[in-house]
Amino acid sequence: MQAALVQFKPRKGDVPANLAAMRDVFAQLASGPVELIVFPEAAMTGYFLEGAVYELAVDAPTMAAQVDAQWRAAGGSRPVDVVVGFYENAFGTFHNSALYVRCGLPEGVHIVHVHRKMFLPTYGVFDEERFLTRGRRLSVFETPFGTAAILICEDAWHALTSTVAALKGARLIIVPSASPGRGLSGNGELESNVRWRAILSSMAAEHGIYVVYAGLTGFEGGKGMSGSTSAFSPRGDLLASLGPLEPGIISIELDPAEVDLARATIPLLGDLSAVLPDLWLDDEIPVTRRLEELT
């Protein structure tokens, strides 16, 4: 599957301008072989909205229709899959969500999946749970590549989320993100981006899974979104990466055979499936104990 990972620089709160910029990206890609286009977290509004999230959040069908309209306006004459992060208004409950839609179908647009961010960072510079409700389920879904899952930003920082996705069959993990860059002591690279790379690489290598990451870029009130859109092979190798500061696109072919080969070489996921019951049924795990107390 041919994928395009878009490092996107939104204008804060200016949805029409950001949709127009999305249309420009589509126009650049429409005549090529791309089958999946991934935009970052909160791409159509910018990330830090505080109370304005209630003004700008839309429901998933509205977001899907807007994305589909841009694809068609850009001359997209065939179906294409698009992932985009957006603030979702689900009947008055607000989420930091990412939409996986199939655009350009003769019958309209098809929502394949909506992932609602489960880990809402609310510490330091982050304040998400003050304004948003967390998602409650990590589901996988079918794509032309195979089974996939979406993890939004901090979702991916917890080893368990990618593990659950892989156990459910994911062979591709898509990570839309908005990460304020910090830490300047690094050797030519932000410390926060070094950390991201380590997380994404080990996630890919442990489960034998493709990991693609689309990062927001541009400054929001002094906080610089750190871009670094990147792709990791199922062996954990960094295949491509953009810098932190400029918009851009990574064009990459994802080969399902690479997943099979990685898993055949190091069958960690198979090993985990076998051992999982012993780990999971361990009554010393706090969550298990609490459930028993509840019942």
Added chain:
Amino acid sequence: MLPVVEVRPTEPSLQIDSALTAGWLEAFLRDEMQERRGTPRAVIGLSGGVDSALVAYLCARALGPENVYAIRMPYRTSSPSSLDDAQRVIDALGIHGETIPISDAVDGYLAHAPDADPRRKGNVMARTRMLVLFDQSARRGALPVGTGNKTERLLGYFTWHADDTPPVNPIGDLFKTQVWDLARWLGVPHEVVDKPPSADLEANQTDEADLGITYAKADGILNLILLGYNDHAIAARGYAPAEVKLVRRRVDGTHWKRHLPTTALVSGTAINEFYLRPVDF
């Protein structure tokens, strides 16, 4: 005997990658000035010290020297060498330079305040410079760019609603020692970087004498305080307990200086309490 690797309490490094830092701050200036606020023009109060010199260098690189206006604002007691040092920066960068003395304005007010002590006089000078910077910015369709560093902000070593007023500040999250490192890397003239820092509000004044501690030690202690270490843990990393206490007292006594005025909350829509919008919305 087996070899032993002994691990002692470590201190987080304040070292910065200067090329990375400069690139990041220049991108910040371009986004914040040109794209969001719609002007590439910056007005900087150039004192002759390293902070404003560094900001001038960053602005010149980010926005082009033709868009940078350096204003020197001497009072009659200001050190002549400060004017010379500011001129070195103007000449090195090819930015616009203008000198607007503040003596008449300051003395005009002080004639009505004969009891003003040096601290009050210093605050009047700082606030007069603020007034000049904003007016000179309005004259040019520019924005004042701030020059306060993280160390002076944390120690409260500035005049509230004067040095801290410019709406854009590229160096406010850099400690003083990091300012020096970045300034050297960018080629700020050594006369500016290597001289003892001074607010130059009184004759022979130096920051380190005012503060009672060197910047090198203050920065190390401040960094550990910000990371959450208690005084005992900081002293265990080699700092004198009296200096740790001094720095913590200054930080804890000046939290108010890092905030907007305290407003009585009486409604469920109080600004910045319930009604929350980011600065760039």
